[in-house]
Amino acid sequence: QEHLQQWGAGLLKPSETLSLMCAFYGGSFTGHSWTWIRQPPGKGLEWIGEFDHTATTNYSPSLKSRVSISLDTSKNHLSLRLNSVTAADTAVYYCARVSRSDGYSRFDLWGQGTLVSVSS
Amino acid sequence: SSELIQDPLVTVALGQTVTITCQGDSHRSYYASWYQQRPGQAPLLVIFGKNSRPSGIPDRFSGSNSGGTASLTITGAQPEDEADYYCSSRSSRGNHYVFGPGTTVTVL
Numbered sequence: 001q002e003h004l005q006q007w008g009a010g011l012l013k014p015s016e017t018l019s020l021m022c023a024f025y026g027g028s029f030t031g032h033s034w035t036w037i038r039q040p041p042g043k044g045l046e047w048i049g050e051f052d053h054t055a056t057t058n059y060s061p062s063l064k065s066r067v068s069i070s071l072d073t074s075k076n077h078l079s080l081r082l083n084s085v086t087a088a089d090t091a092v093y094y095c096a097r098v099s100r101s102d103g104y105s106r107f108d109l110w111g112q113g114t115l116v117s118v119s120s
Numbered sequence: 121s122s123e124l125i126q127d128p129l130v131t132v133a134l135g136q137t138v139t140i141t142c143q144g145d146s147h148r149s150y151y152a153s154w155y156q157q158r159p160g161q162a163p164l165l166v167i168f169g170k171n172s173r174p175s176g177i178p179d180r181f182s183g184s185n186s187g188g189t190a191s192l193t194i195t196g197a198q199p200e201d202e203a204d205y206y207c208s209s210r211s212s213r214g215n216h217y218v219f220g221p222g223t224t225v226t227v228l
Binding site for chain 2: 047
């Protein structure tokens with residue numbers, strides 16, 4: 001059965017770099033687009049960026065200067081890096097698959113979420 | 121401010137019908153997708169495209185789009201439908217995605 005498994009450091013200090021990984025089981029990363037989404041405690045969802053099936057990255061305008069998403073196909077890992085974190089980056093981070101099989105984009109498979117807290 | 125606008129809270133009686141709306145210019149170009157999120161869980165896709173449901177989503181969930189407004193309707197609401205619902209679409213302002221602020225649905 002397809003599923004996404006996430007991992008990464010859950011506690012950071014201000015100015016450090018957030019680094020999360022996401023593995024896809026039951027299928028292959030190739031041919032799909034992949035995205036990261038976050039949710040601050042008690043708040044709504046925020047789209048961070050995507051690594052699409054053409055190996056192009058697109059990022060949220062508000063995070064573009066600090067974020068990097070990459071895909072290591074040899075390890076079957078999607079990664080997220082966010083530089084210079086502050087308390088405002090405290091959130092549950094999700095990886096998700098972007099499907100466009102019939103022309104309609106949607107996030108149809110989600111990881112379990114990873115809580116990342118930024119505190120001095 | 122958010123590109124997509126949702127009512128923050130909606131209440132529905134058990135077994136009745138409720139419609140959640142999502143307003144935004146992006147819906148004039150792109151169909152919305154809708155996500156259900158129960159407390160402590162990851163979001164779950166419930167509706168996408170014109171009105172498509174992923175496998176396993178009950179048919180009491182339906183979607184529609186008119187002009188700049190996307191809608192999610194729950195026909196015959198059940199206790200397990202109590203959750204936060206988020207709309208999402210491609211942005212009309214660039215090559216990225218956006219989410220609405222979410223609607224909390226309470227089933228009485």
